[in-house]
Amino acid sequence: MNQPARQSKRKAYFWGQSAEWLCIGVLFLKGYRILARRFKCKVGEIDLIAQKGQMICFVEVKARRDRRDALEAVSFHQQQRIMRAAEWYLTKNCSTEHGNILQMSYRFDVMAVEPWRWPTHVKDAWQKKT
Numbered sequence: 001m002n003q004p005a006r007q008s009k010r011k012a013y014f015w016g017q018s019a020e021w022l023c024i025g026v027l028f029l030k031g032y033r034i035l036a037r038r039f040k041c042k043v044g045e046i047d048l049i050a051q052k053g054q055m056i057c058f059v060e061v062k063a064r065r066d067r068r069d070a071l072e073a074v075s076f077h078q079q080q081r082i083m084r085a086a087e088w089y090l091t092k093n094c095s096t097e098h099g100n101i102l103q104m105s106y107r108f109d110v111m112a113v114e115p116w117r118w119p120t121h122v123k124d125a126w127q128k129k130t
Contacts, residue, residue, distance in 0.1 A: 019063035019113035020047055026111070026119050032057065036089070044085030048111075056094070056106040057123075058086045063113040067120050070112030079126050082108060 024034055032050040039046045048059040060082060064070035086106065094104055110125040 015063050016061070019111075019119075020061050022113060023048060023059065023061050023111045023119050026121065027059070030121075035093075039085065039089060041085055041088045041092075043088055044081035044083075046082055046085050046089070049089060054104055056090070056104050057109045058082060058089075058106065059109045059111055060125075061111045061113065065114060067112045067114050067117070070114060071110060071120070071122060071125075074110055074125070079108070083128050 020037065024037065027034065027048070027050050030052070032052045034048065034050050035056070036046070036049040039049055046058050047061040048057075050057045050059060060074050060078070062070040062073045064073060086108070090104070090106065107124045108126050108128070110122045112120040112122070
């Protein structure tokens with residue numbers, strides 16, 4: 001990989017990192033408790049997991065030059081991976097000793113971050129198909 005490509009990739013990585021931290025701050029100000037950041041398991045990855053009351057939110061953070069690009073950046077394939085990782089998280093962290101998942105509601109959110117703007121928080125951005 002040549003030097004300009006490496007610098008571009010590094011810049012995108014740090015922009016993504018700062019976008020996640022910005023979203024953590026916004027969620028905190030909205031009354032959410034952050035349960036996990038960059039949660040990884042064998043079936044997928046979730047940028048942020050937050051809780052407000054009995055609602056657990058699995059949040060995908062997208063940093064782009066404009067809001068529309070950010071909101072459209074979550075592909076169907078990516079949604080599927082996030083949903084599988086969410087099921088894994090709920091099974092491992094929100095289950096009773098008998099294996100039943102606690103009575104918690106959950107949803108999938110997207111937070112779009114664009115330069116010099118407050119992040120856009122789209123609640124319930126997609127539904128799990130049953």
